[in-house]
Amino acid sequence: MSVTVKLPTQLRDAAGGRSAAIVEGDTVGEVLGALYEQHAELRERLADPAGELRRFVNVYLGGEDIRFLDGLGTTVPDGAEVTILPAVAGGG
Amino acid sequence: MPADALKCKECQTRYPLGARYVCERCFGPLEVSYDTLDSGPEQLKRRIQVGPHTLWRYADFLPLLETPRPVLPTGWTPLVRADRLAQRLGLEEVWVKNETANPTHSFKDRVVSVALARAQELGFDTVACASTGNLANAVAAHAAAAGLPSYVFIPADLEPEKILATGAYGGTVVGVRGNYDDVNRLCTELSGDRPWAFVNVNLRPYYAEGSKTLAYETAEQLGWELPDRVVAPVASGSLFTKVARGFEDFIEAGLVSGTVPTMNGAQAAGCSPVATAFAAGRDVCKPVKPDTIAKSLAIGNPADGPYAIELARRTSGGIEAVTDDEIRAGIRLLAETTGIFTETAGGVTTAVLAKLAARGAIDPAERVVVYITGDGLKTIETVRGTFEVAEIDPTVSAFEAAVTEPVAA
Numbered sequence A: 001m002s003v004t005v006k007l008p009t010q011l012r013d014a015a016g017g018r019s020a021a022i023v024e025g026d027t028v029g030e031v032l033g034a035l036y037e038q039h040a041e042l043r044e045r046l047a048d049p050a051g052e053l054r055r056f057v058n059v060y061l062g063g064e065d066i067r068f069l070d071g072l073g074t075t076v077p078d079g080a081e082v083t084i085l086p087a088v089a090g091g092g
Numbered sequence B: 001m002p003a004d005a006l007k008c009k010e011c012q013t014r015y016p017l018g019a020r021y022v023c024e025r026c027f028g029p030l031e032v033s034y035d036t037l038d039s040g041p042e043q044l045k046r047r048i049q050v051g052p053h054t055l056w057r058y059a060d061f062l063p064l065l066e067t068p069r070p071v072l073p074t075g076w077t078p079l080v081r082a083d084r085l086a087q088r089l090g091l092e093e094v095w096v097k098n099e100t101a102n103p104t105h106s107f108k109d110r111v112v113s114v115a116l117a118r119a120q121e122l123g124f125d126t127v128a129c130a131s132t133g134n135l136a137n138a139v140a141a142h143a144a145a146a147g148l149p150s151y152v153f154i155p156a157d158l159e160p161e162k163i164l165a166t167g168a169y170g171g172t173v174v175g176v177r178g179n180y181d182d183v184n185r186l187c188t189e190l191s192g193d194r195p196w197a198f199v200n201v202n203l204r205p206y207y208a209e210g211s212k213t214l215a216y217e218t219a220e221q222l223g224w225e226l227p228d229r230v231v232a233p234v235a236s237g238s239l240f241t242k243v244a245r246g247f248e249d250f251i252e253a254g255l256v257s258g259t260v261p262t263m264n265g266a267q268a269a270g271c272s273p274v275a276t277a278f279a280a281g282r283d284v285c286k287p288v289k290p291d292t293i294a295k296s297l298a299i300g301n302p303a304d305g306p307y308a309i310e311l312a313r314r315t316s317g318g319i320e321a322v323t324d325d326e327i328r329a330g331i332r333l334l335a336e337t338t339g340i341f342t343e344t345a346g347g348v349t350t351a352v353l354a355k356l357a358a359r360g361a362i363d364p365a366e367r368v369v370v371y372i373t374g375d376g377l378k379t380i381e382t383v384r385g386t387f388e389v390a391e392i393d394p395t396v397s398a399f400e401a402a403v404t405e406p407v408a409a
Helices: A009-015 A028-038 A041-046 B041-049 B055-061 B083-089 B108-121 B134-146 B160-167 B180-193 B204-209 B212-221 B238-252 B273-279 B305-314 B324-338 B344-358 B376-383 B396-402
Strands: A002-006 A020-024 A057-061 A081-086 B003-008 B030-034 B079-081 B093-098 B127-130 B150-155 B172-176 B229-233 B262-268 B318-322 B367-372
Touching: A002 A028, A009 A041, A020 A028, A028 A041, A028 A057, A081 B180, B030 B204, B041 B055, B055 B108, B055 B212, B079 B212, B083 B093, B083 B324, B083 B344, B093 B212, B108 B127, B108 B134, B108 B204, B127 B134, B127 B180, B134 B150, B134 B160, B150 B160, B150 B180, B160 B172, B160 B376, B172 B180, B204 B238, B212 B238, B229 B238, B229 B344, B238 B262, B238 B305, B262 B273, B262 B305, B262 B344, B273 B305, B273 B318, B305 B318, B318 B324, B318 B344, B324 B344, B324 B376, B344 B367, B344 B376
Parallel strands: A002 A081, B093 B367, B127 B150, B150 B172, B229 B262, B229 B367, B262 B318
Antiparallel strands: A002 A020, A057 A081, B003 B030, B079 B093
């Protein structure tokens, strides 16, 4: 399954300046794993040592927060768009 | 007080004082860090007391290079002793910080004042925000006063009063089909590529500092003393945590003595990710889809949720949730005992105060301060149908037939 991962500006220097990556994976977890294979530095930025997403990282599949879906186990359809964004924005 | 860096609250990495809000190493939130004060308490107090009757009297504690010329004077709102409210609740000393007295009738004028001033120092010439309504009003108004274009993003189904009172100032208003969290996500994406000051995204560390002035004013208005307990609304958790930080600043500066008050946060049951996590003993807030009349608190994915929970625990406080019916009753209770008509967020706060009092969680001798953050005229539809209007012919007999007058004692 080919998936586009959109990266926020804060991560682009760790991804060779790119704003998106094309990776393969059947679940969000696999997609992120494939992203870390392409850009090793992203693993440490996004995940804690146990492999869980850090608490201020939001991941969206087609605009929906994956915590409303099945988290890292959420199935990703072919051609889908996964967006990574910082969680700390906003307030009233 | 000179700000010296932006610092990550999670991993302590330091960054220059620019337009950034998230740590590039761990995605944690950035916060303004300050040099130690070089003035003693008496000197500081004098500077504050001769300052303007706006939030800029606390410039020593705010992250601006120079004290800005206020374009829309904000802050120094009344702290009202609410004896009739206290009596109804079986308490002795309750104070209401009446934030409806700000220029656009909510506490958001404070955070926008600071963010806009910092945006101008950083050379931005356009301001923007993601808003549940009050912030929209404030950004549109302060931008207009400063002569800057503004882009305000709101959920399309917001209360009409808040949409109208935003568009009135002439900026660009964008209604997004979705909830606040969708609006916030969109603005987070937009802020990456546009040269705009999104006050609560890329300017968020400065913006958040504005809420500290709620605590500074309260302490000064109490005669340089601290409350024992605070009840304040929790949406993103930013106001709640910054109010406590404000009290800490004054304690550290030697301006007041004592400890940070017991902090009680207030949420609507229809959007209570922080109260739910607190009750479950967790420190991570599971996001929710909001469904409440308290739209200004309808943030399902609260950025400062973990810190709000940590603060409530540390001060032996808590985070409570109240239903829409309790919110309506809270609006009524505050109005009929203090003469202050609050929007739904203040109904949430008042209802949580009433709930804590009824449960015996508050020692009657405590000095309690309640933050009423916005005006009832902004959510006026909420009170429709909660009272009757007697419609009569213009005759004395019609009046006497329709209205029962109280018998004089």
